[in-house]
Amino acid sequence: MSAPARKTVPRPLPLVVVPGMLCDESLWSEVVFPEGHEVHHLSLTKPDIGALAEDLLSVVSGPFALVGLSLGAIVGFEALRRAPERIAGLCVMSTNAGAPRPEQYASWRGLDALIAAGRFDEAVEQTLPGMFALPAPPRGQASRYRDMAHRVGREAARAQLAAQATRTDALGALGDARCPGVVLHGTRDALCPPRFHRDVARALPDARLRAVPGAGHLLPWERPEAVSEAVRDLLDRTGAARPVPSSATPPAA
Template sequence: MKKIPLILLPGTLCDDTMWEFQLNKLKKIADCKVISLQRDSIEEMAKDVLEQAPDRFALAGFSMGGNVAIEVVKQAPKRVLKLALMDINPNPPRLEQIEGWKKFIGMAREGNFSSITPHYLLPNMVSPNAEDQISSTIIKMAEHIGKDTMIKQMTALINRPDGRKTLREVECPTLLLTGEEDALCTTDMHKEMNKHLSHSELVIIKSSGHMTTLEQPEAVYSALHNWLLNK
């Protein structure tokens, strides 16, 4: 069986590690590539993805990576064979979100980068019952991404485009996936997206917060596997 090219886009302050479990299993049916997102605009991130991707490919984006995935479809709709949007918010940012990102950018520039993830971001990223190892992994990813890339990513989020119009025009098979306990990108957001997509499936991952790929790796793998193989 010919493998489908699959591009995976991580979220803010995340790297390949967030996809490790899924990558190890999906490589049996897909040629997988994780593309890091290191620009200060969603539009430029999408251009980078298109430059590094094959002519036609399946595309899965998590959180900020999902916003980039929507922009990829906007810029090159015919190149995306299948789309997976995972734990994402397609809406333009709210004022309180913008103020939060600006605060974190200021903290990073003042030398307090290492405190941002464990003390400010992490409490909303995982379910209360998540294992301590998951929190440690998230903190390690953030340290690996580093201050400069975080500033670029949060600048991109501050100016995030409204993805809802593009979503209404998506024609390829689309998987919407979110954690049942996701406090950042809620199930209601994904249900609303599902209403406006013509070829979509909604999967809600039980016993998981925002970091679904780490909190419930097998369930996320199963959803991605089925999405890739379904015609």
């Protein structure tokens, strides 16, 4: 007799988590990701959105859920354009799917010039006001942001600025999504205001828009509980599992 077919066991969907500019893995330190899911963090170190999207798609094999903030979400949009079948869930926050505006190009060139001239601290200070809800960052968060930016470092920062300039309008590609989505934003995000997120939520076929009152750009620090809840919501809607072969093979009869 032939051997019975191998059984399959469910495995929680892996998460690929991508931070924004001048941010590292510590951005997510207070977010509670659901137990049992492999969590993979991607660092943004290449000067091209397409190359970063390929890095993202190579983190795991097969389907995964993506959690991205700001530039990390923009990289996710490009990954979705290239391989919509790979992304089983999409949680994006503090972001913009539109093409860069002239004033953004000018700002990125100015920041890059400062860093190239050895004035990295000054460049970081210029980005600081946009990171938190005005009028001032929560206590201790400004120094925490500066420390994180310095861990990212000058070379990665310049690569991220160059990558920003290779962005294109992603709104059209979002309609190809085959997965549920959650779009999260702070109502006082000066860099990526609510209307950017309404556009993303409208473009995605199956998205829930979540506003976080009074919060700014760095939601995982300002409101980690809201981010944790959004990720749980997303995974609940994906079914949160996919079949994989069991490691045990029944003996032949």
